[in-house]
Amino acid sequence: MPYPMTASMASTSLILLVLSFQIIMGCAGRPIYPLPSKKADGNRQPIQTVGPYNIAHRGSNGELPEETAAAYMRAIEEGADFIETDILATKDGVLVCFHDVTLDDVTDVHKHKEFSNRRRTYEVQGSNVTGWFIVDFTFEELQTLRVKQRYSFRDQSYNWKFSIITFEDFIAIALDAPRVVGIYPEIKNPVLINQHVKWPGGKRFEDKFVETLLKYGYKGEYMSTDWLKQPVFIQSFAPTSLIYASNLTDSPKIFLIDDVTVPTQDTNQTYWEITSDSYLEYIKEYVIGIGPWKDTIVPTDKLNYLTTPTDLVAKAHAHDLQVHPYTFRNENVYLHFNFHQDPYAEYAYWLKVIGVDGLFTDFTGSLHSYQEWTSPTDFEKNGTASDLLHKIAGMIKSFRKT
Numbered sequence: 001m002p003y004p005m006t007a008s009m010a011s012t013s014l015i016l017l018v019l020s021f022q023i024i025m026g027c028a029g030r031p032i033y034p035l036p037s038k039k040a041d042g043n044r045q046p047i048q049t050v051g052p053y054n055i056a057h058r059g060s061n062g063e064l065p066e067e068t069a070a071a072y073m074r075a076i077e078e079g080a081d082f083i084e085t086d087i088l089a090t091k092d093g094v095l096v097c098f099h100d101v102t103l104d105d106v107t108d109v110h111k112h113k114e115f116s117n118r119r120r121t122y123e124v125q126g127s128n129v130t131g132w133f134i135v136d137f138t139f140e141e142l143q144t145l146r147v148k149q150r151y152s153f154r155d156q157s158y159n160w161k162f163s164i165i166t167f168e169d170f171i172a173i174a175l176d177a178p179r180v181v182g183i184y185p186e187i188k189n190p191v192l193i194n195q196h197v198k199w200p201g202g203k204r205f206e207d208k209f210v211e212t213l214l215k216y217g218y219k220g221e222y223m224s225t226d227w228l229k230q231p232v233f234i235q236s237f238a239p240t241s242l243i244y245a246s247n248l249t250d251s252p253k254i255f256l257i258d259d260v261t262v263p264t265q266d267t268n269q270t271y272w273e274i275t276s277d278s279y280l281e282y283i284k285e286y287v288i289g290i291g292p293w294k295d296t297i298v299p300t301d302k303l304n305y306l307t308t309p310t311d312l313v314a315k316a317h318a319h320d321l322q323v324h325p326y327t328f329r330n331e332n333v334y335l336h337f338n339f340h341q342d343p344y345a346e347y348a349y350w351l352k353v354i355g356v357d358g359l360f361t362d363f364t365g366s367l368h369s370y371q372e373w374t375s376p377t378d379f380e381k382n383g384t385a386s387d388l389l390h391k392i393a394g395m396i397k398s399f400r401k402t
Helices: 007-025 069-078 113-118 167-175 190-196 205-215 225-229 239-246 277-283 312-318 343-354 364-373 376-382 385-401
Strands: 053-056 082-089 095-097 120-124 127-131 182-187 234-236 253-257 289-292 358-361
Touching: 053 069, 053 364, 069 082, 069 167, 069 364, 082 167, 082 205, 095 167, 095 205, 120 190, 167 182, 167 205, 182 205, 182 239, 190 205, 205 234, 205 239, 234 239, 239 253, 277 312, 289 312, 343 358, 343 364, 358 364
Parallel strands: 053 082, 053 358, 082 182, 182 234, 234 253, 253 289
Antiparallel strands: 082 095, 120 127
8 A cells, every 4th residue: 555645755856846847848948937827717715805914935945055946935835825936037037046246156157167267347326346246157158057055054956957937937836836825026126127138128127026026917906806815915125116116107115224223225225214104105116015124023132032022023014014024033043042942932023022913934834933923723624633533523413302
C-alpha cells in the first residue's frame, strides 16, 4: 500500500516541478510560465478580508531564494493572502521581479566573464553605488544568471537553481493559484529606472507598470467587485510615483516608509514630515495605507528590547489608513528579546496589541499557522476538528429525540 503524500513531500514535489521547468526552458531565453490559464475561473475560494493580511515578502523567502517562481508558489501553498514582489526594469524595458538595483549580492553575475566590463557606478538615493546594474542588462542576458539565498543562515540547497522571472510570470503564478491570491508589487527605485531605461513615446516606468496590471485585469478600488476578483496593492517608497500612478489606475496603493534616518527617494522629505498628521491627511487622497519599517512603530533600545510604541498606528488609523509593517522573520537574530525567541509571541504582540492590518513576513506558513490556531471562528467555518465535534453533537442530539 503506498504511503500518503505529506505536506513536506508535496512541497518537495512542487519545487522539483519548478526545477524541471527551469531546466527545460533555461536556455530558451523566455519566461517559464505561459499566460494565465485560470484568469476567468470564478469558482476559486475568495481571499479572506476579515483579518490582518498575510503578505509573503518576496515569496516564502525564508525557505527558498527570494523573488523566484518556487518562492512564490511555496507562499501560495502555505496560505499567503498576498504575494509581494519588487519590480525593476531591464535595459530593453522588460519588467522583472528583483529586489536590488544591482545583481551583485544574490546572482552569479561575477562568474560570467562576458559581463566583466558591465560594472558601473550610479547615484542611487543620494549615494554612489558600484556594481552590475539590472538597467545595463537585457532580459535575455539576465536569463543566463542564477540566484541564491540571500542569508547564509538559511537553507542553501536551492542556490543557483532558479532564474529571474518577469512581472508577467509573477502575475501568472498568482492567477493560476487554486484559490484567489492577491499580488503586492512595488514600484522599485523609479528615479533610477526612469533615468536609465527609456520606452517609446516617452512612457515612464510607472506607465509600463500600470499597463501590465491593467492588461491582466487588475483594477478597481479596494473591496470593489473587480478588486475582490483579483486583489492588488501597489506599493512604493516614492510618493510622486504613487501620485502619478493614481492618475492611471484606481487600484489601492500603499506608501512605504523607511527608517527614521532615511528621506524619501524622490522628494527628499524626512520621516517626521511624511508621518505628520498634515502629510497623512494629504497622502490619503492617493493611498489607502502605509507600510512602515516595524522598528519605527515600536523603537528598540541598544540591548535589543522594545521600547514604548509610537503613535504612528493610531495616527494612521485616525486618517482611515491601513498599516502593513515590514519585515517579520522567524530567526533569533531578528526577534527582539521581549519575545523570548518565539515568533508566535511577536505575531501576537503586533496583531493583538499594536493592531496592525497586515504583516510582511519571510515565513508565510508560520504566520498562517498562527492565525489559524488563534482564529477558532474562521477555523470552524473552514471545517476543522471543532466543526466535526459540533456535527457529532448535533447527530447525538437528533438520535436522542427519536
